[in-house]
Amino acid sequence: MSKKKVTIKDVASHAGVSVAAVSYVLNGKAHKVSEETIGTIYESIKALNYIPSISARGLVKNTSELIGVIIPQTEEHKQLVFQNPFYSEMISSIESVVREYGYHIILAGVEKGKSYLDISISRNLDGAIIMGVYPEKLYEECKEADIPIVLIDSYIHDDYFTNVGIDDELGGYLATKHLIDNGHRHIAIVTGMIRRDGVVEKRFLGYKRALQEAGLFYNPDYVFEHSVTFDHGFKAGGHIARNNPDITAVFATADLVAFGVIRGLMENGNSVPQDVSVIGFDDIAWAGMLYPPLTTVKQSIAQKGERAARLLIEQLRSTDKKSTEGTHSLLPLEIVERSTVRKLNG
Amino acid sequence: MSKKKVTIKDVASHAGVSVAAVSYVLNGKAHKVSEETIGTIYESIKALNYIPSISARGLVKNTSELIGVIIPQTEEHKQLVFQNPFYSEMISSIESVVREYGYHIILAGVEKGKSYLDISISRNLDGAIIMGVYPEKLYEECKEADIPIVLIDSYIHDDYFTNVGIDDELGGYLATKHLIDNGHRHIAIVTGMIRRDGVVEKRFLGYKRALQEAGLFYNPDYVFEHSVTFDHGFKAGGHIARNNPDITAVFATADLVAFGVIRGLMENGNSVPQDVSVIGFDDIAWAGMLYPPLTTVKQSIAQKGERAARLLIEQLRSTDKKSTEGTHSLLPLEIVERSTVRKLNG
DNA sequence: TTGTAAGCGTTATCAA
DNA sequence: TTGATAACGCTTACAA
Numbered sequence A, B: 001m002s003k004k005k006v007t008i009k010d011v012a013s014h015a016g017v018s019v020a021a022v023s024y025v026l027n028g029k030a031h032k033v034s035e036e037t038i039g040t041i042y043e044s045i046k047a048l049n050y051i052p053s054i055s056a057r058g059l060v061k062n063t064s065e066l067i068g069v070i071i072p073q074t075e076e077h078k079q080l081v082f083q084n085p086f087y088s089e090m091i092s093s094i095e096s097v098v099r100e101y102g103y104h105i106i107l108a109g110v111e112k113g114k115s116y117l118d119i120s121i122s123r124n125l126d127g128a129i130i131m132g133v134y135p136e137k138l139y140e141e142c143k144e145a146d147i148p149i150v151l152i153d154s155y156i157h158d159d160y161f162t163n164v165g166i167d168d169e170l171g172g173y174l175a176t177k178h179l180i181d182n183g184h185r186h187i188a189i190v191t192g193m194i195r196r197d198g199v200v201e202k203r204f205l206g207y208k209r210a211l212q213e214a215g216l217f218y219n220p221d222y223v224f225e226h227s228v229t230f231d232h233g234f235k236a237g238g239h240i241a242r243n244n245p246d247i248t249a250v251f252a253t254a255d256l257v258a259f260g261v262i263r264g265l266m267e268n269g270n271s272v273p274q275d276v277s278v279i280g281f282d283d284i285a286w287a288g289m290l291y292p293p294l295t296t297v298k299q300s301i302a303q304k305g306e307r308a309a310r311l312l313i314e315q316l317r318s319t320d321k322k323s324t325e326g327t328h329s330l331l332p333l334e335i336v337e338r339s340t341v342r343k344l345n346g
Numbered sequence C: 001t002t003g004t005a006a007g008c009g010t011t012a013t014c015a016a
Numbered sequence D: 001t002t003g004a005t006a007a008c009g010c011t012t013a014c015a016a
Helices: A008-015 A019-026 A035-048 A054-061 A085-100 A116-122 A136-145 A168-181 A199-213 A230-243 A255-267 A301-317 B008-015 B019-026 B035-048 B054-061 B085-100 B116-122 B136-145 B168-181 B199-213 B230-243 B255-267 B301-317
Strands: A066-070 A104-108 A127-131 A149-152 A162-166 A187-192 A223-226 A249-252 A277-282 A295-299 A328-331 A333-336 B066-070 B104-108 B127-131 B149-152 B162-166 B187-192 B223-226 B249-252 B277-282 B295-299 B328-331 B333-336
Touching: A008 A019, A008 A035, A019 A035, A054 B054, A066 A085, A066 A116, A085 A104, A085 A127, A085 A255, A085 A301, A085 B085, A085 B104, A104 B085, A104 B104, A116 A136, A127 A136, A127 A301, A149 A301, A162 A168, A162 A301, A168 A187, A168 A199, A168 A249, A168 A277, A168 A295, A168 A333, A187 A199, A187 A230, A187 A255, A223 A230, A230 A249, A230 A255, A249 A255, A255 A277, A301 A328, B008 B019, B008 B035, B019 B035, B066 B085, B066 B116, B085 B104, B085 B127, B085 B255, B085 B301, B116 B136, B127 B136, B127 B301, B149 B301, B162 B168, B162 B301, B168 B187, B168 B199, B168 B249, B168 B277, B168 B295, B168 B333, B187 B199, B187 B230, B187 B255, B223 B230, B230 B249, B230 B255, B249 B255, B255 B277, B301 B328
Parallel strands: A066 A104, A066 A127, A127 A149, A149 A162, A162 A328, A187 A223, A187 A249, A249 A277, A277 A295, B066 B104, B066 B127, B127 B149, B149 B162, B162 B328, B187 B223, B187 B249, B249 B277, B277 B295
Antiparallel strands: A295 A333, B295 B333
């Protein structure tokens, strides 16, 4: 019933040559084959519509032409954490560069108990890109996997990994400073969990540095720490509107959260930026599209994904595999002013 | 240098049995093996940390445990079309169900010239989920691939494929009728390209039916057809604000577009819904979060992805492979009223 | 320049 | 119950 698949053998016999010959021309070792046979072989390939099996090749070459992309997932539903467009934008750019080189992306969340190693080994991944922060254990596993790995937005200090990210501390500082420069003195921060070596921690540190530099008091009551979700922002915004009339500005450590804050504020009778100013972080595609257009710290998400992908490919292709290892490349940051921050008088 | 990978052979010799025995216990054919050896084998597996190679297994079983997920990509940048959260939401739900069954997802856009067949064959995909509408040619190729395929949001009539979607014509009708019921008479539609057998065409047909049923004149000048992008919505909104003061409501065939329309309207001095009402389609997660909260036709995106995934898995697991073939399952639709549609007096 | 054959890590058939 | 071993589709010494 089902079509028999055409193999290299079929091509060989159709062309009247050996499988080796076919393999040679397929692998660019055509110099080992006469022009003439090359011709007939290509004809046979076309005629039979032959497409090599990547797994079979992988078995012998120990490759898969597969790149694992690990992204965080929600605690509850074990769904990929795509509510945040940040990830989709990045994946999109990663996919388009690795595709240029014939790789495909395998998308996966990492289950709590389950190990990343499993998929890496069983799939024989050629490399991986890991976005976000995970338990220490994951990184240990990764090293064992013994394939090139690039980490996006992680502060793991280990020469094994190539890193790409931004200066999050600076970002936090810039955001807060922008608020301060606009006359704000009571500045809240709403953010995901602040964990060691996470981007959020750095942004938080930047926030504190800006405060300190301006001689402002750091008030723990002004930090709303929970998760990188719209909902958390929404609740925090509501809380601020109802209970913290002194707060005139908030720094949300992700645009997604910022929009939550804004809505929470609005639904509780505050307007943005008249009553309270909001600055976000990321500059997701939606940031400028929505209302009110969000003032935010821009990082080029697509560029980050692209950079990560290119660094990985580079390692994959270089013979020594070590070319970019340990690199920590930082992408630029920039405040983009739209309309959620207002200048305070006095 | 690089760790030698542990194979089934290693396990066998470590356990002092044959590879066959190991393979048996790994494949649930444990009844062929004594309790005792099963024990030692498991011990060796743990001890050596053995993880089977999926490619090797695939070679003999002719499987890959890989499911292709094809999504449209932008014309210009060949990026996956992730600007629309619709896709991310769906992929997330697909991934989480197939993972339950040990499959992984391979994400890919389909390049203009390139064939889908290539990846299907070379990767030996077990099945595929295809979202959106493509040139006829793609579907022909798919059939040749000879693996289970489920189509999401396609109106290809072919028993080879399992379909999951919604009644788009009804959706278009419902949206338009909602506007009409609220007193609107001059209703524009802003939409992506209307192509045969595409969801957009059906929604457009529903729009016309509602108009006709209400005895309203169908005005070709009221259809703004271009692409499913924020930008198109934005331009159309601007155009309407500036040149079509008679239009009091617009039906955007995607939420993404609807938000564009709203912004376009606003930037040109119109307010929503005071001056013009807007209804969207999809009910993406953002729809209710943003300002103004969007009135829209809700389809359960996650449910759609999940349904598609489950149907595919079902086919993959059933022996005859034909169980759900030709099925066209329709998911429910529902208007969710938020605040972008206003009731007109008189 | 061409072909033979070993081997990649599995599964599954067939004997033992 | 167990174990050799052929086969899966391919690459690559090595021979011819």
